[in-house]
Structures are given as structure tokens and as C-alpha cells.
Amino acid sequence: MGKAIVITSGKGGVGKTTTTANIGAGLAALGQQVALIDADIGLRNLDLFMGLENRVVYHLVDVVEGRASWKKAIIRDKRFENLVLLPSAQVRDKDSVTPEQMKELVTEMKQEFDFVLVDCPAGIERGFKNAIAGADQALMVVNPEVSSVRDADRVIGLLEADGISDIKLIVNRLRPSMVKRGEMLAIKDIVDLLAVKLIGVVPEDEGIVISSNRGEPIALTQSAKAGLAFQNISRRLLGEEVPFVEWHDNDTFFGRLKKLFGME
């Protein structure tokens, strides 16, 4: 029996879908059987990040309403045969799925996969309640920025009220040079404020935009900083002790200088 993990944040635009795609690819690269569920009903996007948008036939609402079985609706990844996606619907009626139905679906899929990752929509309404319904564990994606941290705190409270106590933090889009200048919340500040255990830090990386343009998760690119960060998170999810990397950017004066002299 596998584990269901919801990827959530409260605030929109912090990188939930990117995180879901990349941890999914990361876990699959490590040989795990992985299913991704896009629970953002009405705004389908996870298929784009995976480069699978042309193969969507059935979706989550079809499955819940019995028009297709989940086995029929899932799309197998191009790169890994042990990675599948259950896409979201683009119907307007967001209330077409209930938390009970989601729980049933996730529980069933857990029988066949090591990991079922649920990409949660932004907000704390029905879509959020659906996405967390079957989860054993939650990954909170947060940006080093006041509104994101505040929303994350709210969501942590809601998760705990719902009985999900295994919550881990991913700090996404960190800009080390700003932290160094004292102009951005540091990892320690965020961990202290939210009092949740850290599982990963992903630095801001233009490679993310490029990888989403291409529909290729960056976790498959060894050389990319963000790719390495997502691989490390995947390994930590499997219980491996992976030391946290100290990120540096090259956009500081000395960074550029070092690069110029080939010191970096």
C-alpha cells in the first residue's frame, strides 16, 4: 500500500504544480510507482508541465462520475512507464467532486502505486477540501515572502484540524543573493515562524520557465540547480538522509568575478 501526499500552499502561484510534476518525475526516476492527480478542477495545468497535454482523453470528473475507470483515464508518461497522470477536468462546475469521492479514489489508487501525489488548487475552498481528503501527508510549498508565509500558516492549521499531522515544508523560489543582502526571509526565519519540518529548498532558477516551455520536468536535468533540489526532495521522501545544499547565485559582484576567473 502506497502513500498519498497532497502538495498545497494556500496562496496561488508559489509553484505547487511545478513541485508536483518534479517530485513525481524525481520519484519515478528513483524507480517508484507514481501517480499524479491534478485536483485543480477547472484550471488544468499539470498535463502541460509533464508535456502530456495532447494525450488527455478522460479526466478526474469523468472518473468520479463513472464515465471512465481511473485505469482508463490515466496517461502514462513518455519518459517513465512507472509514472502516470490523472488529468483534471476543465468543466466550470468545481463542485462536481466531493471529498468523499476523492478519498475513495485516492485510497483505491494507493493500492497500485507507491506514491499518489495530489496537486491541490489555490485557496481553502471546496477544491482544497477535495485535494486533502485522502492524503496521509502534506507538502507545503511556500515562497520567502510575507503573504505566502501567512497563507501557509492558515493552511497548516486547516490540515491539522483535518487530522493531517505529517506536514513538511518546501521553500521554493529562494534567491540566495537577496537573503545574503538581508532583503529576503531566510530559511531559518520561515521554519521558525511556521514550526514545520523542512524537506527541501528550491532556488529561483530560470530553468523552471524553460522546462515548463518544453514540458520536461527540470528534476530530470542533473545540472540545473532547481532540478537537483527536487531530486533531493524525492530522495528525502524515500527516507534517505540528504544534506541540505547551501545555494549561492552568481549574480553577486563577487560571484560574477569568481566566474570570470573560473573559480566557480
Add this chain to the structure above:
Amino acid sequence: MFDLRRLWGGKRGSREQAKERLQLILIHDRSSLSPELLDLIKQRILSVLNEFVEIDEQGLAIDLEQTEETSALITNIPIKAVRRNVRA
């Protein structure tokens, strides 16, 4: 990068400000009660008090008052009559 403002004891980095503001916001957010929860508290208070006194349910108000240091539930419960059959 080298920040001259800080060298001359000018403005602090915004990181400190963000941290301090969040510390206050989170304390406030965590202590606030949702309208649903307030309603539930109201119902429970009513049902307990109803055993002893007759209450003007329409006039009953309950609010959470918060300052930076304290939180208090403030309630005003208008009594219509004391029930006679209640034994102490």
C-alpha cells in the same frame, strides 16, 4: 552586495521587517475564531444557561476582542426570567 546604507547605520534590511511583521500577524491569525466556531460557542452557552434562566436569544451577542497582547470573549446575555424550578 555591499550595502552602504547599512554601513552608515541607515535602514535595516527588509528581511527583519518581514520577520517581525509576520510574527505579529501569525499570532493574531492563530488566535482568531471563525464565525462558525463563535456560533457553536454561542449555542453551547445558551443551552447551559437555559437550564437556569430564560434568555432573550435575539439579544444575545458574543464577540472576540483582540489587542496586541490579549484576547477576550465579550458577551452580553439579556435574561428574561430566572427559572423557579431550579435547585441550587
